[in-house]
Amino acid sequence: MRMSEGVEWGVHCCLVLAWLDDLAPLPVGRLAEVFDLPPEYLKKQLQPLAKAGILRSEAGARGGYRLGSDPEAISLMDVVTAIEGGTDPFQCTEIRQRGAGRAAAPGEFAHPCGISKAMRKAELAWRRELASQTLADLIADTPASAERRTRRFIERTA
Amino acid sequence: MRMSEGVEWGVHCCLVLAWLDDLAPLPVGRLAEVFDLPPEYLKKQLQPLAKAGILRSEAGARGGYRLGSDPEAISLMDVVTAIEGGTDPFQCTEIRQRGAGRAAAPGEFAHPCGISKAMRKAELAWRRELASQTLADLIADTPASAERRTRRFIERTA
C-alpha cells in the first residue's frame, strides 16, 4: 500500500501557490523548476486538483494555476482525495459469503463484518487527522526563509 | 492507494484458525475451500504471516497452519504489517531540497517538513486504531452462527 508521489508534489505546489498568490497565476513549468520535477508529469498530477476546484487554472499566455480557495479552507484530506481518489484503502470483497458462507441464514450478512468495520474505523481516524490540517497550518509550521527563498527563485527567473 | 486483498484473506483465515484451533493444523487447501479462493495464491499470501510468526506452519502429511499466538495477542496491525510491509503509505522524497531548495542554509532541513509530519501523524492515528483491535475482539463481534457453520463445513470435508 503506497501513496502516489503526486500527493507530495501536489501539496508542495499548493504551498508555493499560497505563498506567491500575488504572482499568480503560475504556469506548471515554473512550479516544476522550483522542485526540479518533470514538467509534463507534474501537470498531469495537478490536473485532478484543478478538476476538484482546489486549483483554478487559466489558459493562454500569462496563464497558469492559482489557488482556488483560501489556505484556511483547503485541508490535506482534500488534496489526498483529489489525487488518490475517494476509494477506501481496504476493499471488502465479502469473501465471508463465498464457500462455506453459501449456507448462511438470510440476513446474517445484513451488517458489514467486524473486519470491515475495524478497518473503516481506522481509516476514519486517518481521514480525521488529514482533514484537521489545512494549508494554513502547514504554512505556519514552515520557516519563513523557505518562502523568501522560493519567492526570490520565481522572481529571478521571471 | 489500495491495500492488497491478501490482507482481507489473511485476517479471515486467522479468524478461522482461531475458531478451529482444536482441529489445527489446517492445510491451505482447506482454508481456500472455506472462502472459495485460489489455493496457490492464498498460500502465497499466508507465507508472510508465517514468517512473521503470526501463523505457525507444520510440514508433511497432516500438516498445515495453526495460529502462532493467542487471539488476544494478535492485532490487526500485526497482520497488516506482515502482509503489506512496514513501509509508510506516504513516502517523503524531500523535494523541498531540490531546485530552489539547493540555495537553502545548512541545517534548514534538519527537521522533517510539515507535510511529512502531518502525514506521519495521520498514519499514526490509523496504526493506533489497528493495533487496538485484536483477533479476540473481532471474534467477539462475529455471530456464533458463523463459527458453527465454518466448523461444520470443515468437519464435513475432513
Next chain:
DNA sequence: GCGTATGTACTCGGATAGGGAATGTCCGAGTTAATAGGG
C-alpha cells in the same frame, strides 16, 4: 505378533510468468498578448 526399513503421499517454501495500474510522454484546443497595418 512386533519392530524396522522403505516407499509414497501430502505439506509448505521459494522461484517463475501474466495483467493492470501508476508512471512518463506526446499532441491538439483554446486564450492571451503582441504586432502590423490602416485610418
Next chain:
DNA sequence: CCCTATTAACTCGGACATTCCCTATCCGAGTACATACGC
C-alpha cells in the same frame, strides 16, 4: 497618434506508450504416515 484585425506564442486538457508492482501459477525440499518385509 489611435484603433483594429491578424498573427504568433504560450497555456492547459486529454490521449497515447512504458515500467513497475500486484496477481497468479508452477516446481522442488522436507516431513509424516502407511505399508511391506524381516525377525
